[in-house]
Amino acid sequence: MTHAARPRTAVIKIGSSTLTDAEGKVDRAYLADLAHQINRVRKAGWNVIIVSSGSIPCGLESLGLPLKRPKDMPTVQAASSVGQRALIAAYDQVFSPYGMLTSLVLLTRRDTADRNAYLHARDTFARLLELGAVPIVNENDTVSVEQIKFGDNDTLAALVACLADADRVVILSDIDGLYTANPQIDPKAALIRRVDRLTPEIMAGATGAGSAVGSGGMITKLTSARVLGAAGIPLVICHGRAEDAVVRSLADDPIGTLFTARERRHEITPRKLWIALGDSVKGRLVVDAGAACALVEHGSSLLSVGIRRVEEPFEAGDVVDVLDESGYVIARGLARCDAHAAREEAGTVIHRDEMVVFE
Structure with missing residues (x-):
């Protein structure tokens, strides 16, 4: 008798610039297509955890405020408070027709800083996946202050992947992957399809945050890739609006840039994760x-x-x-x-x- 293969787990990170349209509003058509793709990869044997930006743009839209990230923390936190409700409702609306149940998981660094909190979070993710849910994870911007912030969802996705013992992380971005230089200013920049080692030259080519609504840039993605590599978890960075981006990013030969990982050696402890990602x-x-x-x-x-x-x-x-x-x-x-x-x-x-x- 053959046993079914262990379901693989993918952590899919979706940035604000991918999730929103040209006006800065959450793109409902994009979310509907995303739900269709998630349904396909789940049928192919993947469990999926989504690390989603978008609560602040959702909140700004609901509050009638300008659709760019506020500069003062109380407005950020207020927008997040309103936006979390709207964002999870939008996910639920497009996932429910496929029989997919979503759950909302809000984290701060404080929630995973010590071993007990880390283990509780790990067990919660494991149980949610066992029950067939699709966890939607975001930083708890409503209560986060500088000392307990992840700072960006690239970092949060790496931590969630370690918590969930994921098999792959996918960052859906507004760029096709990692380039030899900034393609916005260098016409000779070429896409790097595979990275086995993050050399000083590769790190030097990374730039900061590039969009009006996001908080992460390529350097945070490379930092996440480095930690994930140490944990034995491959990472793919690809354009989130490429056709079938999620499906193709989980293929054996994925689109975008694949950051390989060495064979897993041991668990990275919560304290070490705090140091590496904090x-x-x-x-x-x-x-x-x-x-x-x-x-x-x-x-x-x-x-x-x-x-x-x-x-x-x-x-x-x-x-x-x-x-x-x-x-x-x-x-x-x-x-x-x-x-x-x-x-x-x-x-x-x-x-x-x-x-x-x-x-």
């Missing part, structure tokens, strides 16, 4: 070949003896990147000392339990 990086350490090998091959802590130079100052408790001598970021971790002590004093600069290794 606070902005404050410093950069360049290590010698021996230290790089110890980190990557043996999972060692970073000792001061292996540091070649400090490129940016930092304090104890700051998040810092660790680079090899070629300029490739091999790890990110929480510094146990400041930049001066890292250079001048012998000891552990980053402990292995507070460091994510990317290769």
